[in-house]
Amino acid sequence: MPTPQTDLQAVPSSSFQQQFHQRWSSLRDPHVRALAWLLDAPGLLDAQASRWDGRIATLGALNEMDVTWLQALDKNPRELYLMINAQPSARLGRYAEKLLTFYLQQTGRLIAHNVQVRNGPNDTVGEFDFLVRDLQDDAESGVVHWEFATKFYLLESHRDQMQADAFVGPNLADSLGAKMDKIMQQQLMLSAHPAAAQYLRQPVSRAQALVKGWLFYGETTEAASVPAALGISEQHCRGFWCELSALDVSDGDRYLVLPRLEWLAPARALAGKTLSGAQLREAVQLLFSETLAPVMIAVCDVEDGVALERRRGFLVPDDWRSKAAQRVQHAVVQI
Secondary structure, rough: OOOOOEEEEEEOOOOOOHHHHHHHOOOHHHHHHHHHHHHHOOOOOOOOHHHHOOOEEOOOOHHHHHHHHHHHHHHHHHHHHHHHHOOOOOOOOHHHHHHHHHHHHHOOOOEEEEEEEEOOOOOOEEEEEEEEEEOOOOOOOOEEEEEEEEEEEEOOOOOOOOOOHHHHHOOOEEEEEHHHHHHHHHHHHHHHHHHHHOOOOOOOEEEEEEEEEEEEEOOOOOOOOOEEEHOOOOEEEEEEEEEEEHHHOOOOOEEEEEEHOOOOOOOEEEHHHHHHHHHHHHHHHHHHHOOOOEEEEEEEEEEEOEEEEEEEEEEEEEOOOHHHHHHHHHHHHHH
16 A cells, blocks of 8 residues: 555545444445435545635534434335335436435425526526525524535546546546536536526525545555545545456455446345356446446455445446546546
């Protein structure tokens, strides 16, 4: 592991998965576990980093009431299922939005969500993801605008080339740099638009980004520190990525292929649903024959018939690395 430097963030000594399984060992329902991850996982970005100028939102530490509520919800998740199953979507971002909406409704913080701002019948200016009560306002009359994102980015570079645009989405459609530029320079400015006033019962006191997710590192960077200047949280959730042929398969490991809507919380499954290394290779090769999208997997430990995720990573097609490098280079040229 690289020696931490003064301008680099230290890598946590224990995995987030281990901490999550210990803290939430009683939770069984997959949606409740996903909600627990959303509420309890570290943000992707460092709210204290000067780069963000105080515009990163945090949910704060869960209190005992929150923990008790999640445990009770796990035993009777009917209301949560009603929200999730209303207007079903295969989009992970939409699923995460529903989870957060449910929590904010239950805690009384939600004022409104998905509020479209129009400047005329055919001119949509933008959309407020969430309008929530400002807990920093003693009178609780303030309104905070949250732009919410749940993102998964793979680092396409070596440690000495880390930059925000080198963290690219698995489908290569965006990057951490481009996403945050859009949020900071466009989306968080929505309340200042003249057309927004008619949609706000109270003025917005603050506009912030609430960003959760995982970052994935290649074989030479998985244990690397991240430059503090990037504004990434020290505790961010992390994984690995590699070509299928480069995956180091251990005889003692079991594996899960994670569908998109199961990307949030560390996986928990019955041992019978896991795959051997050979079965995993076969399953991923079949998926690559249908689509060239990277595949998320969980490396699991099995005990008492239950598989718990120890590590997670993206397996990418053989040409993904070169395509990712081209995408990063294009972003650098545009700058």
